Amino acid sequence: QGKQKKARKYAVMKRMISLRDERIKEKDRVKAPVKKKEDPSAIKEREVPQHPSCLFFQYNTQLGPPYHILVDTNFINFSIKAKLDLVQSMMDCLYAKCIPCITDCVMGEIEKLGQKYRVALRIAKDPRFERLPCMHKGTYADDCLVQRVTQHKCYIVATVDKELKRRIRKIPGVPIMYISRHR
Numbered sequence: 001q002g003k004q005k006k007a008r009k010y011a012v013m014k015r016m017i018s019l020r021d022e023r024i025k026e027k028d029r030v031k032a033p034v035k036k037k038e039d040p041s042a043i044k045e046r047e048v049p050q051h052p053s054c055l056f057f058q059y060n061t062q063l064g065p066p067y068h069i070l071v072d073t074n075f076i077n078f079s080i081k082a083k084l085d086l087v088q089s090m091m092d093c094l095y096a097k098c099i100p101c102i103t104d105c106v107m108g109e110i111e112k113l114g115q116k117y118r119v120a121l122r123i124a125k126d127p128r129f130e131r132l133p134c135m136h137k138g139t140y141a142d143d144c145l146v147q148r149v150t151q152h153k154c155y156i157v158a159t160v161d162k163e164l165k166r167r168i169r170k171i172p173g174v175p176i177m178y179i180s181r182h183r
Contacts, residue, residue: 052173054153060173062154065096068130069177070145072159073109076120082182087128090158093177101130101155103148108139142167149174 017024054062069090079086090098102124110121134144142164149155150171157168158177165176 052153055173058172060153060175062152063156063173063175065094067094067096067098068155069098069100070132070148070155070157071100071102071106071124071129072145072157072161072164073106073113073120073141074160075158075177075179076110076123077117078160078179080119080123082179084179084182086123087126089183090177099130100128100158101132103132103141103144104134105139105141105144107131109141112139146171 054060067090071086076086079089087098087100090100107124110117110124113120132148136144136147142161145157145159145164146167149157149168153173156175156177157164159165159168160178165178168174168176
């Protein structure tokens with residue numbers, strides 16, 4: 001004794017009253033906006049996106065040693081799996097002093113992962129890592145990193161996440177560091 005299945009009615013739509021219907025009062029009818037004539041002598045304003053002054057064509061002038069590297073959660077996890085010393089491998093990659101930076105969102109993400117990732121949490125709390133405070137709501141690290149990199153072009157982003165790399169590639173002048181083939 002289950003419920004009887006009713007056949008769904010296709011292409012059923014609520015009927016709408018046209019705006020010219022006599023049942024609609026005069027004050028409720030939408031009137032067409034009156035177009036103003038454009039003054040040919042008036043200055044025309046256009047919104048042109050402002051490009052950052054630090055970019056000289058494709059070259060970012062704000063990047064220079066010591067490099068500030070924004071580290072993502074999965075970058076720390078993959079470096080543990082590949083048995084890499086994070087700071088040392090960054091210096092080997094760039095041949096310069098590197099300051100790994102970690103945001104509050106990334107720290108929150110690592111803490112949420114629980115006991116399984118306690119080694120990653122211990123690495124993230126290393127005194128060589130620079131902590132960056134976050135002022136926004138929520139702990140979604142990807143949005144935080146993209147927003148920070150868009151505002152300040154002085155960071156290199158270290159991530160293994162394909163989606164985050166795709167988002168950062170759209171921002172001009174921001175290099176990406178990632179782990180491939182255990183290096």
